[in-house]
Amino acid sequence: EVQLLESGGGLVQPGGYLRLSCTASGFAFTNFAMNWVRQAPGKGLEWIAAVSGSGATYHADSVKGRFTISRDNSKNTLYLQMNTLTTDDTAVYYCAKDLGPGRSGFDYWGQGSLVIVSS
Amino acid sequence: SYELTQPPSVSVSPGQTARITCSGDELPKKYAYWYQQKSGQAPVLVIYEDFKRPSGIPERFSASSSGTVATLIISGALVEDDADYYCYSTDTVGHRVFGGGTKLTVL
Numbered sequence: 180e181v182q183l184l185e186s187g188g189g190l191v192q193p194g195g196y197l198r199l200s201c202t203a204s205g206f207a208f209t210n211f212a213m214n215w216v217r218q219a220p221g222k223g224l225e226w227i228a229a230v231s232g233s234g235a236t237y238h239a240d241s242v243k244g245r246f247t248i249s250r251d252n253s254k255n256t257l258y259l260q261m262n263t264l265t266t267d268d269t270a271v272y273y274c275a276k277d278l279g280p281g282r283s284g285f286d287y288w289g290q291g292s293l294v295i296v297s298s
Numbered sequence: 299s300y301e302l303t304q305p306p307s308v309s310v311s312p313g314q315t316a317r318i319t320c321s322g323d324e325l326p327k328k329y330a331y332w333y334q335q336k337s338g339q340a341p342v343l344v345i346y347e348d349f350k351r352p353s354g355i356p357e358r359f360s361a362s363s364s365g366t367v368a369t370l371i372i373s374g375a376l377v378e379d380d381a382d383y384y385c386y387s388t389d390t391v392g393h394r395v396f397g398g399g400t401k402l403t404v405l
Contacts, residue, residue, distance in 0.1 A: 214394070223399040224333070224341065224384050237392065240299065273340055278347075283388050284331040286352065288340040 181205040181287045183274050188292030195264050199292055201257040201274030208255040212277040214285060215248060215259045217270040225270075228259065232280070264296045300324060300389035302397035309403040316372040318400045320385030323366055330368035331386040332361060334379075335399075341384065345370060372402070380404045 187199040201213070214229045228248035229237045236248050247260040257274050272292050275285035302322040310316045320330060332345040343352055345361040348368065358373045368387075372379055385397040 216396075223382075224335075224386075224396040226386075226394040226396060229394065237394075239393075282347075283394060284329070284343065284346050284386065285333075285341075286343050286346070288342075291340055 181276065183276065183287055183289035185272065185274055185289040185292035188272065188294045190295045190297065191264055192298050193265055193296055195296070196260070196262045197264065197294060199259040199261070199272055199274075199294070201259075201289055203255045203257065203274075203276070206276070208250075209252045210280055212280075213248075213250060213257045214275045214277065215246075215257075216273045216275050216285070216288075217268075218273070218291075219267075219270040222270075229277075230257070261294070264294075266296050268294065269296045270294060300393050300395050302385050302387060302395055304383075304385060304397040304400045306398070307401045307403065309405065310375050312377055312404055313374055316370075316375045316379070316402055316404070318370040318372075318383050318385075318402065320368045320370075320387075320397050321366055322368075322385075322387055322395075322397075324389045325363060325366050325368055325387060327390065328387045330361070330363055332359075332368075332370045333384045333386065334381045335384065336381045344383075375402075375404045377404050 182204045212231045227239045230248045249258045274289045276287040278284040329347045333341040335341040348363045349361045360371045
């Protein structure tokens with residue numbers, strides 16, 4: 180059974196930083212690109228970053244230069260380093276697995292990790 | 299930047315067919331995907347690669363794609379289908395985009 184478990188969310192002050200983790204199980208982690216998708220309170224879904232199985236990274240313009248996606252295939256873990264946080268970054272952050280090698284779309288999602296940026 | 303456009307809301311009575319559209323210039327060349335999200339829950343994939351249905355998704359969920367418009371179709375909608383629905387696709391340079399979401403009310 181595929182499972183994605185996020186951790187690391189919480190309350191942080193504006194200008195602060197946070198690192199989210201997503202531990203994966205139930206599939207060959209190395210073979211799949213992984214993503215972070217966020218959802219601000221009462222808003223829609225926003226894709227923010229992806230990393231291929233080999234480590235190539237892609238970031239949405241809204242977070243480029245502030246957020247960094249990475250992965251440790253030896254630990255089956257996905258990360259999101261978030262720096263210089265603003266109140267606009269307040270959201271539930273989901274990790275999501277790509278459908279397949281070379282196939283976009285997300286077939287499994289974590290339960291989400293809430294990040295609140297507030298003074 | 300690439301955008302996918304959905305209607306903010308659609309409303310049907312139980313047993314009726316609900317249709318939710320998603321417009322995007324790259325849809326003739328790129329697959330559309332559809333997600334269902336119920337309140338307080340993570341999204342669930344209900345359609346992938348334009349019209350394919352994952353295992354476990356009821357047959358009343360189907361989809362079509364023609365030109366720049368993809369359509370999610372829920373035949374004989376149930377009260378339990380009341381949820382937000384998001385389309386998703388990519389553009390030709392690999393940017394990944396969600397539509398703004400459609401609130402489906404089945405009442």
